[in-house]
Amino acid sequence: MRRHALPASLAAAALAGAVATVAVRGGQAAPAAPAPPQLATAAVVRTNLVTTTLTGGTLGYAPTRPLVNMVTGIYTWLPRPGAAIRPGDVLYRVDNTPVMLMAGGTPAWRPFVLGMTDGPDVRQLQANLIAGHFAGGLFTAPTGHYDLLTADAVERWQIARGLTVTGWIPLGQVVFLPTAVLVGGMNAAVGEAASGGQQPYQVTTGERVVTVPLNPNLPSASVGESVSIILPSQASTPGKVTAVGALSATSGQLTVTPEQPQATGTGVNVGVQVSLAVESVRDVLAVPVAALLALAGGGYGVEVVTPSGVHHLVGVTTGIFASGQVQVSGPNITTGTRVVVAQ
Numbered sequence: 262m263r264r265h266a267l268p269a270s271l272a273a274a275a276l277a278g279a280v281a282t283v284a285v286r287g288g289q290a291a292p293a294a295p296a297p298p299q300l301a302t303a304a305v306v307r308t309n310l311v312t313t314t315l316t317g318g319t320l321g322y323a324p325t326r327p328l329v330n331m332v333t334g335i336y337t338w339l340p341r342p343g344a345a346i347r348p349g350d351v352l353y354r355v356d357n358t359p360v361m362l363m364a365g366g367t368p369a370w371r372p373f374v375l376g377m378t379d380g381p382d383v384r385q386l387q388a389n390l391i392a393g394h395f396a397g398g399l400f401t402a403p404t405g406h407y408d409l410l411t412a413d414a415v416e417r418w419q420i421a422r423g424l425t426v427t428g429w430i431p432l433g434q435v436v437f438l439p440t441a442v443l444v445g446g447m448n449a450a451v452g453e454a455a456s457g458g459q460q461p462y463q464v465t466t467g468e469r470v471v472t473v474p475l476n477p478n479l480p481s482a483s484v485g486e487s488v489s490i491i492l493p494s495q496a497s498t499p500g501k502v503t504a505v506g507a508l509s510a511t512s513g514q515l516t517v518t519p520e521q522p523q524a525t526g527t528g529v530n531v532g533v534q535v536s537l538a539v540e541s542v543r544d545v546l547a548v549p550v551a552a553l554l555a556l557a558g559g560g561y562g563v564e565v566v567t568p569s570g571v572h573h574l575v576g577v578t579t580g581i582f583a584s585g586q587v588q589v590s591g592p593n594i595t596t597g598t599r600v601v602v603a604q
Contacts, residue, residue, distance in 0.1 A: 302566055303549050305598040310583040311541040314480065315491065318473035318517065320531040322443060322465035326368075328352065330459045331433030332360065336451050340444045343527075345467060347441040349393055353462075355455045358434070359422060363389040365437030373430040375412060379405040385437055386430075390414040395421070433457075440466050445529075465529075469522040471500065473535050475513035480539045482515055490519060491534040498524040500535070540581055547586040552600045553579070563589065564601040572601070 334356035346352060348364040365385030371377065373386055387403035390396045395417040399410040412428035419426045424434075445463030449455070471490055482488075486502045504516035517535055519525050553561045554574070562576045580588025 301602045301604050302599045303602045305546050305548055305594055305596055307596045308547050309543045310547060310581050310588055312539045312581055312583045313536040314539050315534045315536055316479055318471040318533050318535045320471045320525055320533045321529040323468040323470045325442060325464055325466045326438055327460050328464045330455055330461055331457050334455050336449050336453050336455050339451055342444050344444045352436055361435050363435045363437050366439050369435060369437055372432045373407060377407050383407050387411060390418060443467050469519050469525050471517040471533055473515040475515055480537050482537055488517055489536040542581055542588060545588045546594060547588050548600055549602050550585055550587050551603045566599045
């Protein structure tokens with residue numbers, strides 16, 4: 262921090278006077294006075310300031326409900342880790358019969374047959390048949406009732422998937438999960454026995470997220486709050502808080518979703534840092550920290566440059582310091598006021 266000194270204009274005037282005295286007294290001509298140094302200035306701006314703290318987090322993919330097998334036989338095909346499987350795709354094969362993914366939040370718990378009671382599982386099945394264009398001319402909206410029209414749509418689906426055409430679906434041939442999934446670690450191998458209740462492999466969603474463990478010493482955060490994610494490369498990418506877990510006496514969890522997921526790569530269990538806001542102010546006047554002068558009597562001032570080039574010192578009250586700027590207020594300190602910045 263620099264101490265307040267003579268304004269540059271006064272110093273330049275003193276130097277010019279000394280040169281003039283030498284010329285009047287005669288003797289060897291004095292060299293031309295050097296041009297006074299150019300002073301760096303900056304404008305007072307109106308902005309938002311945020312002070313932050315860094316805390317550790319783990320980058321990966323958002324979880325989803327586990328994949329649970331409900332058929333018996335031998336695994337004859339399994340996908341490769343990292344593969345993306347979307348509704349309508351094959352999850353795996355048992356005895357060379359495909360187990361298909363369908364979109365839905367309710368797990369299948371019974372076969373789909375004529376005469377079954379209405380339910381949300383039937384509604385989910387019908388929604389998938391509509392989405393896959395197997396219900397054209399039969400029905401346009403899910404009813405939750407497994408009727409002959411639904412059986413006809415199932416037969417179309419079975420023909421398209423190379424399945425035995427029956428108009429009904431045994432338990433386990435379709436698996437409902439809320440979204441498309443990414444294949445994770447394998448728990449089974451081709452040739453091994455398949456049985457009910459197994460999880461042949463781990464699954465996640467394709468959504469990139471950062472989980473941040475919380476403790477009472479960290480600042481609070483709210484859903485929708487903007488944060489920065491610091492990657493292992495030290496590159497920063499923006500994110501938003503999308504979930505805040507309840508904070509107990511010792512712990513809690515924050516979920517952050519990157520705004521540019523492609524910038525975070527495809528790694529899992531990646532250690533990152535997240536910048537959380539400690540204090541923030543909006544719509545305040547600010548100058549570069551390098552513009553502050555430490556006053557001999559205490560406090561701070563700035564050297565204001567008027568439009569005519571006159572310099573004068575103005576005492577200021579400071580607020581928060583953030584990102585190389587400081588909040589200031591003082592007499593005649595307004596947006597656009599130019600102040601000298603130390604170099």
